[in-house]
Structure formats: structure tokens, C-alpha cells
Amino acid sequence: MSSTRATEPLTPEQRVVGGDTQVTVLRAGSGDPLVFFHGAGTAVGFDFAASWADDFEVILPFHPGFGSSPLDTRLREVRDLVPHYLQLLDDVCPGPVNMVGHSLGGWIASLVAIHAPERVRRLVLACPAGLRVPSHPTTDLFSLAPRELAARLTSRPELLGSPESVTVDSVVRQYEETTSLARLIWERNHDRTLQQWLGRISAPTLVLWGTADRIIPVEQADVWASRLPRSQVTTIEGAGHMLFNESAAAVDAVSSFLREP
């Protein structure tokens, strides 16, 4: 969708993390590792990540309860994913990695980078969730009617498929993913102390945002930047929250940033 350079499809691999949590990891390419943490939904897919495989070894784990990773009911908050991902990184790619997190995945990536700054070579936070910004709050996904949610999610509604493409399976899968999300963030869609610890992140960080994001307002970018020690902000004109599905420029901005020495 975002690129025509894709050379290799993402290939699923089953893994067990921390003794008994089963997950699916998509992988493609070779080179420096690029670990991508996805956002709160997986239905639209990750075709865009294939273009990164030209330069990097792309590692795209599904969070437990998302995509084809089964739910792990022991995980009750976003922080519970930190040891999960530190273990997965140890198993899959020891040593510093490039880390890219989108939305919920940005929240996770920032927590991993706070807890283990040495594991992150360069960091991209794409319209990340997790901060509490009272002046420009993150939209509460749970109280929106489905049609309102769809209207806010992307500036390119065709990405979400036509009404005819809806099936019983797709509705059930969507409900299951929203349930997995609720287990983590129903109580609040931010982490009250995240902002306090962003100074621990030592990696050069790109904060990437669409100017038309109606889920997490682009104004939050400056809050991140003011707390991250080595950050730069890039905005993509007119792009909504499904940043990488919507904008090839956003996908390329990641590659360019990560290629820098």
C-alpha cells in the first residue's frame, strides 16, 4: 500500500515467551534488526513493513490477544508487556535494536526504552499513546460508536474496507481485539508516570505524527519532544492515525531516520 519496493513478504513464526506465553512474530529481510510494535488494531495489516525489509531485519510481534497471538489473561496493564518484550528481544535479537512503535505500540516502545535504554539503538514513536495531555487528550476509543470511530481513525476511510467486506468472523475478531485492548487500558488510556521517566531514553528518537490525527492529537508531539533527551519531530501533512497505512512518506521517514549512523 505504502511502497512498491517490497521484496519479501512477512513470514509468521510461532514463539513462546517467558515459559508459556505464545505469540506470533512476523519476520522479513535481513540487516540491522527493526522491531515494530503495532497499535491497538491489526485488521488493516502491515504491508507497509515489507518495504523496511529492504534495509532491515523486520521483527513484528503480535501483542498477546492481538492478531494471531492468543490472549494471555495474566496481562492486565501496558506495563505488563515490558518484561514480555525484554524477554522476546533477548530471545530473538540480543543487542541494541531499532525500535518503532505505533500508537499503543509507541507507548510500549517508550516503556521498554525507559526500562532498558541500552537495548534501543534508534527509536521511532509514531503517534504514540500513553501520555496524559489534558489540553489535547487522547480519544477514548471505547465510548465511540463504530461509525464515529471509523470516521476518526483514518483520513483514508477506504483502508477500512467496504461494508460488504464485514463478516461474522471479522466482527468477532475485532471484538476480541478490542477486548484485549480493554484488558490493558479500559481504566485509563494513559500512564500517569510515563512522562516523568522519558528522560531515561538515551536513543535518538523520531516523533512522527500525522497532522490530521483524530485519535491522538498531533499537539501531543511537542510534549513528547520536550521530555525526550534526543528527539526530533516530523509531521506528515494530512495524515490521520493509521499513519503507515495511509502515508508512504511516513514509512520512508522511518527508513531514512533509522539509516542514519
Add this chain to the structure above:
Amino acid sequence: MESGSGPEFYFAHFMPYTGIPEDHKKYDSLWVDFPNSLYDPQLGHELYQRYLSELVLADKLGFDGLMVNEHHSTAYGMMPQPGIIAAALIPQTSNARICVMGRLLNFSYPNQLAEELAMLDVLSGGRLEVAFPLGTGMEYYSNNSAVNPATARERFEEGLDVLLRAWTEDGPFSYDGDFYNYRFLNAWPRPMQQPHPKIWFAGAGSPQTMDLVMKYGAGYSCVFIPKEQQDRAYALLRNKAEEQGAPPVSPDRLMFSVFCYVAETDELAEEEGKEHILWYFNNALRASAHYRMPPGYVPPAGLRKMLESSGLKFGTNDSKEMTWDDVKSWRAIAGSPETVANQLGEWLDETGAGRVLCHLHLGDMPHWKTEKNLTLFAEEVIPRLRGRVATTENEAVAR
């Protein structure tokens, strides 16, 4: 309770707020986000007075129970704390059981609920019955988001354990759960009825709810679903008991709802009653689909079943207006005493249940019709049914 006794009739009141504007359909929902600026406390006051008098009348007329229940942020009912209405009824009534059906366990601390309900039991001299529902999906939006719908059932089952242990075990003791921790669980007062007031669960046929019914020897009542589904649920529960070698589920542990209007003739009953019953189904229950189904509230397999049976319509807001034929399948009836008694007799046979939850005030039904309906039901319908299906002649006569 005395199993094998004849059917009993509980009068159910939702205490709806009737002052909603004509154009209320410009709002998607009468729940959760229906603006409370539309609530007029003066009208609310008058309605409370009126509704309480209807419940008190039902006691005088000989109804076996009076049912009140809990909902939040809605014009559907004005009882966010039904215990308050129960407490108001206790000194004004003498025979009817006070049925708080139900109280939302997940949105209270279970020790406080144990105490509150024990208060009502002691105050009423042991007349309390109580149901514990999981709560509609809407309640998870209206109440503090610290209660996560995705873990609602786990929390509910733990809260129930706390409450029943607080009622039945000598305190103080400590409790170490995933949702509730107590250094000193020591509920004062304790209930008057021993081991505890009769408890009920409401369900739509889900096996989890039936497991709870079995575990606690509780009563089971179907929520508002078509009658064929209700009957399947009752049959499933009876079979479960048999499979598990548990005592048979006696009729006094099964309850079904009827939506009913009685008048002198069938024609008059239809003319006077139908519109209010239909108003209830087409307006009071109106809630946005996504509020009905917060994430995790239904298990995926249950959702799949609903979607397959509704042809993907489930969860959409384009519900059509219900007709009288539609609501009949939920056990609605308007007719003369004889017509109603005959129909109820059939339903008692179909369900095998011994408790009838009688919705005799619904929606915008005016006071005079409610009084008439209650009176004719008590004086002309109940006597026909006590005789007809009581298990022993003696009990029918004793009434």
C-alpha cells in the same frame, strides 16, 4: 424456600421517568448519555410518590413479592439505589417479600452490599430476596471505569464469594482475592434469614450463570429474551442439575417475566394496555448498540451465535419498531381475566417455573390503568392460577 408450593406472583416496577420529550428519538439512547438536564426533580418527586403507592397497593392486594431494581444514568428507571426504595416500602407493607432484583455487585464493595442487604432483611423481618445481575453493558459506561468489562465476570464471581462468605461465616476473617482484599471481613448486621436470604441470578441461557445457580442452589430468572430461548434455558438448567446429581431444580427456583394488562374484556384490555407495553419495548429499552456490548462483556462464542442468528444485524442501531406480535413472543398478553389466566397457565406449564414476575406497570402507563391492572390481576387472575397449578390442593386452599 418451600419447594413444591403453588405459583407465586411478584409485581415488578421499574419506576421509569416519564417526562422525556416527544422528540427523544433525536438521541440515540435513553441510557448512558441521555442528558440529565431533561430530568425534572418536581416530576420525579411526584412519580416516586405515585409508584410507591402502586407497590404498596400490590402488597395489600396479596402479591407475593414486590420487585425493584438498579440501573444508572437512564430514564428507564429511577432507582440507581433500589435499596432505598426497598427501605421505603418495608414499613408500608406487611406480607409481600421485598425483592431487590437486582443489586449490581460489581459496582459496590461486596462487604458493604452484604451489610446493606442484611439491613433490609433485618428491617423487614426476613422478607428480603435479592438477585445479582452482572449489570447491563450500559452500566459499565455509566459507572467508574475502574470496573473493567473485560474482567467483569471474574470480578463478579469473586464479589459474590466475598458477599456470601460475609453472610454465612463468622467474622472477622481476612480475604485475599484478585479484586478484593480484606484485612477484616466482618459484616454487621448479619441477615435474619438463615443461612441467608434467597438469591437469584438472571441469565440468557449462558452456562456460566447456570454454574453459579448450581453452585449456590440459587434461583434462576431469564432476562428479556424470546420465550423459546427462555424455555430452553430452564430445560438446560434442569438437565444440568440431573447430570451433576444435584437436587432437582424445583419450581420455586425458576422465574419468568410476563408483560401483562388485564381489563374487563379482551377488546378493552387491548385498547387500554397494548400501547404502554409497546412504548416500553420501543422506547425504554433504547440504548446505543456499543453501550450494550462493552469489550469483553460477551464471550466471543456468544457473540458469534448472536451475529449468526441475527444475520450480522446484531450490534447495529437500525433496530425496527417492535409490533404487538413481536412482543407476544416475549410473553406479553392483554386480555380479560380469563384470557390472561389461561395464557399464564400455559406459560407456567411450558416453563415449569413457580415464580411469575409480573410487569403490570410499563412505560408511560397512567396511574389509573396501573391500579386497575393490579387489582384485576390480583382479584381475578391470581385466584384462577393458584387453584389451577398448585402442586397440592391444600396449598391452593390455604391461599
